[in-house]
Amino acid sequence: MKDDVWQRDEVQSPCVNLCTIHPAERICVGCYRTIDEISSWSRLTHEARSAIMAELPARAPRLAKRRGGRMGRLQD
Numbered sequence: 001m002k003d004d005v006w007q008r009d010e011v012q013s014p015c016v017n018l019c020t021i022h023p024a025e026r027i028c029v030g031c032y033r034t035i036d037e038i039s040s041w042s043r044l045t046h047e048a049r050s051a052i053m054a055e056l057p058a059r060a061p062r063l064a065k066r067r068g069g070r071m072g073r074l075q076d
Contacts, residue, residue, distance in 0.1 A: 011049035013041055014056060025062050032059040 015038075018030030027034055033041075037052055044052070 011046060011053055014053060022063055027059055027062065029063055032056045032063070 014031040014033065016030045018028075020029045021027065021035060022029050028038065031038075033052065033056070041049070
């Protein structure tokens, strides 16, 4: 039996199982989606999912800044 029978033409979830919402940016640190986008993902249209997926790479730099650690203390 071929597996392609079960393939669907839909946008897959960008989830990478690193599910933590950044407290300031309010987006997931793993997939960069908002809580609303995550909770409504299964009900979104193909077009809406594609639009969100297109926006995600631009959200990544919002989480690039580190909040401290050793290097943060050394810079003071």
